[in-house]
Amino acid sequence: MTFYSNQTRIAEAIMQLLARHHRGLASESGQQAAALHCFKPHWDRILRALQVGQPIQFVLPAFPAKSPNLDKTAGVLPDLGERLALRFLDQLCQKISALYSPGAQILICSDGRVFNDLVNVTDKAVDAYAEGIRCILREDLLVSLTTFALDDYFGAIPYAVMREKLVKDYGETLPLIKERVKTDGAAKALFNGIHRFIYEDQLVSYHAMSKNQVKNLTKEIAYSVIQRSNAWSRFVEKCFPDAVRLSIHPQPFGSEKLGIMLLKSKDVWATPWHRVVLYDGREHLLVRKKEAETLGAKPVFVHDQFSHYAL
Secondary structure, rough: HHHHHHHHHHHHHHHHHOOOOEEEOOOOOOOOOOOOHHHHHHHHHHHHHHHHHOEEEEEEEEEOOOOOOOOOOOOOOEEEEEEEHHHHHHHHHHHHHOOOOOOOOEEEEEOOHHHHHHHHOOOHHHHHHHHHHHHHHHHHOOEEEEEEEEHHHHOOOOHHHHHHHHHHHOOOHHHHHHHHHOOOOHHHHHHHHHHHHHHHHOOOOOOOOOOOHHHHHHHHHHHHHHHHHHHHHHHHHHHHHOOOEEOOOOOOOOOOEEEEEOOOOOOOOOOOOOOOOEEOOOOOEEEEEHHHHHHOOEEEOOOEEEEEEEE
16 A cells, blocks of 8 residues: 555656646636646556556657748757757656656657648658757757657658558548537637648748638648647557657647647747747747847857857
8 A cells, every 4th residue: 555655646746747847728827737637647657657667658749840931940950949848858757767766758759741741841851850859869868758750650651651541540531620620629729729830831932822811721731730630649649558648739637638838938839840949148938030030139050050049
């Protein structure tokens, strides 16, 4: 009984740690993120790892590729935003190790190949970004992090075929997704957030169309992105059924995915691949590149590669 109580206490401490970095919906901002019922979907997986003395495994679909919108980003390669986010994730694992000696591992399931053709990102850009992420993991000795992508499973087949097989085997129909967005508040919030990103990114590509026309076009793209993203999520769950599922999108309390904030920003939807880092002399913030330049910040380069903006 004491052994089980100790495991329960450790699991609670780990959940409290995760709660401090929870990325929730704005409508839930007044709730107590640390309440254990908010993490019920993850409790069994964490406790099961503790009971067998194995590292806790997390999966995080993230780090796809840089946004092609150069008002937001400064190129196709990872920069200081990705480096700081990856360090944060590794440090989170180290903090869990201080509570539970077998520690934790985070598998970064890059979803860049899953929907890059929908958002005007080339497969070549996805390759360059993925290699940049692996480079950071090696350079910074981030031993608690590993990567997994569609390529690792399907091998040497055309990328378009990979995506088709993923949707066919694990995807829902678009009408079903559209109906859920109409009737489910969390699904609608997710759709609105993704649609906003896609609309902003595509607006720079469709100069001959009105904003309303681009908005309608990108709504359909957003539905397809959600379709593939959900298919990827189901695929990852099948491959790693015992892993705790993290998300870079805001998630409602009690969701089967735990939303996690990688870096500080005024926008809860901000990610390193949709923003640049601005260092204001006190802290690092994720902002749009255009915003950093408007504030008079200057780009900083490390080894001839863009890193961040500084005031």
